[in-house]
Structure formats: structure tokens, C-alpha cells
Amino acid sequence: MDPMDIVGKSKEDASLPKATMTKIIKEMLPPDVRVARDAQDLLIECCVEFINLVSSESNDVCNKEDKRTIAPEHVLKALQVLGFGEYIEEVYAAYEQHKYETMDTQRSVKWNSGAQMTEEEAAAEQQRMFAEARARMNGGVPVPQPEHPETDQRSLQS
Numbered sequence: 515m516d517p518m519d520i521v522g523k524s525k526e527d528a529s530l531p532k533a534t535m536t537k538i539i540k541e542m543l544p545p546d547v548r549v550a551r552d553a554q555d556l557l558i559e560c561c562v563e564f565i566n567l568v569s570s571e572s573n574d575v576c577n578k579e580d581k582r583t584i585a586p587e588h589v590l591k592a593l594q595v596l597g598f599g600e601y602i603e604e605v606y607a608a609y610e611q612h613k614y615e616t617m618d619t620q621r622s623v624k625w626n627s628g629a630q631m632t633e634e635e636a637a638a639e640q641q642r643m644f645a646e647a648r649a650r651m652n653g654g655v656p657v658p659q660p661e662h663p664e665t666d667q668r669s670l671q672s
Contacts, residue, residue: 530558536554572584593605
């Protein structure tokens with residue numbers, strides 16, 4: 515690939531954050547496995563190329579439908595066309611999770627723009643958010659809330 519073939523941008527402009535990608539790579543592998551810097555760089559380049567490929571195909575799908583904005587459905591169709599159909603279900607689930615989290619954030623911004631919460635309401639909201647985070651960490655399985663949230667908060671601060 516020519517360094518300037520990504521719509522007039524240099525290769526450096528079309529990259530992914532190395533620190534984030536390194537973290538993702540480490541999370542995907544067993545703790546006792548190390549990855550050479552060259553291998554990390556190659557993986558990052560492969561990810562950029564994959565994103566470019568899916569973006570380009572999504573754009574083609576969008577254009578064929580005479581649309582001007584690439585929608586999630588165009589990306590899913592592009593994955594199918596490119597032979598990545600087995601990932602569609604997982605990609606769609608990630609999209610739905612993103613929509614849910616974004617909607618939840620938008621609701622809380624609207625909710626907080628009015629009157630301030632009482633201390634009890636804030637504590638209840640905090641516990642709800644902790645429960646959601648615990649569930650996400652455990653693959654969507656709800657984790658029972660502790661019986662004494664005050665004790666748990668103090669132990670987190672220690």
C-alpha cells in the first residue's frame with residue numbers, strides 16, 4: 515500500500531492508538547505470552563487495513579442503495595459480502611450494546627440537567643451503575659449486590 519493512498523492522508527493519519535491496541539492485544543492473549551513490538555505493529559497495520567476494507571465496501575453498499583450516509587446495516591452487509599458473515603451476529607450485538615450505553619448516557623445527561631439528586635438517589639444510582647459494570651465484567655451475568663454497600667465503598671477506597 516502506498517503511504518498516500520488513503521484519500522490523501524499519510525499512513526500515520528490512518529492509524530490506531532498504539533497504547534490502546536497494545537492493551538487489546540495483551541487482553542486477548544494468555545498472561546504468559548509476550549508479543550514482539552514488530553508483531554504488535556503488524557497487527558495494528560492489519561487492523562487498519564481491515565477497517566479500510568470494511569469501510570470501502572460499506573461505502574459501496576451505501577452508494578448502491580443511493581444513500582449518502584453509511585448506516586450500520588451497510589456495514590453488516592459489507593461484512594457479508596467480504597466473507598465475514600460469521601461475525602455479523604457478534605458485531606450486531608456490539609452495536610446494540612453501544613446503542614444501549616449511548617442511550618443510557620443521554621438519558622442520564624437529560625435527567626441530571628434538572629434538579630440535583632439527593633444523596634440517597636445518588637447512592638442508589640451509583641449502586642445500579644456498579645451492578646451494570648459487574649454484569650458486563652461477568653459476560654452479562656448479573657452479580658448479586660452486596661448487602662452493605664457502605665462497607666464495600668469503604669473497602670474500595672482503601
